[in-house]
Amino acid sequence: xxxxxxxxxxxxxxxxxxxxxxxxxxxxxxxxxxxxxxxxxxxxxxxxxxxxxxxxxxxxxxxxxxxxxxxxxxxxxxxxxxxxxxxxxxxxxxxxxxxxxxxxxxxxxxxxxxxxxxxxxxxxxxxxxxxxxxxxxxxxxxxxxxxxxxxxxxxxxxxxxxxxxxxxxxx
Ligand SMILES: [Zn+2]
Numbered sequence: 001x002x003x004x005x006x007x008x009x010x011x012x013x014x015x016x017x018x019x020x021x022x023x024x025x026x027x028x029x030x031x032x033x034x035x036x037x038x039x040x041x042x043x044x045x046x047x048x049x050x051x052x053x054x055x056x057x058x059x060x061x062x063x064x065x066x067x068x069x070x071x072x073x074x075x076x077x078x079x080x081x082x083x084x085x086x087x088x089x090x091x092x093x094x095x096x097x098x099x100x101x102x103x104x105x106x107x108x109x110x111x112x113x114x115x116x117x118x119x120x121x122x123x124x125x126x127x128x129x130x131x132x133x134x135x136x137x138x139x140x141x142x143x144x145x146x147x148x149x150x151x152x153x154x155x156x157x158x159x160x161x162x163x164x165x166x167x168x169x170x171x
Pocket of ligand 1: 130132135136137151156
């Protein structure tokens with residue numbers, strides 16, 4: 001079965017972090033790209049060339065840095081992420097000089113460089129964690145008034161509305 005990822009993070013690295021579903025619920029936590037076929041489907045969906053690669057180390061290291069930022073806590077794993085980024089630059093070539101653009105042949109290196117760009121270029125004040133208790137997905141809130149609460153209003157947003165409705169009608 002083909003894996004059709006939901007790309008709702010607003011940045012490829014956040015979409016990578018969101019390949020873990022139900023991140024905040026140990027009973028339901030699931031790695032959606034654990035199988036090579038699913039991993040390749042995900043890489044294709046974000047425009048990268050599928051290749052045998054372990055995305056887990058980058059994903060979990062970047063998560064330890066970015067999730068606390070999203071909730072206003074102190075990031076962890078910054079040194080580990082730094083090591084990954086330095087190694088990625090070591091493997092990349094300069095595709096364009098002005099503005100500088102790195103390019104690599106393998107998806108892990110590309111995604112590590114994308115993590116650097118996320119930290120350098122994006123307004124992390126807009127980084128949010130979905131307000132569902134168990135979801136844990138991260139996204140950049142690009143809404144004008146900064147009011148986005150859910151990874152997906154059709155999914156977690158809908159569930160929250162249903163829950164509120166249930167509480168109102170079942171006092
Ligand atoms: Zn969610």
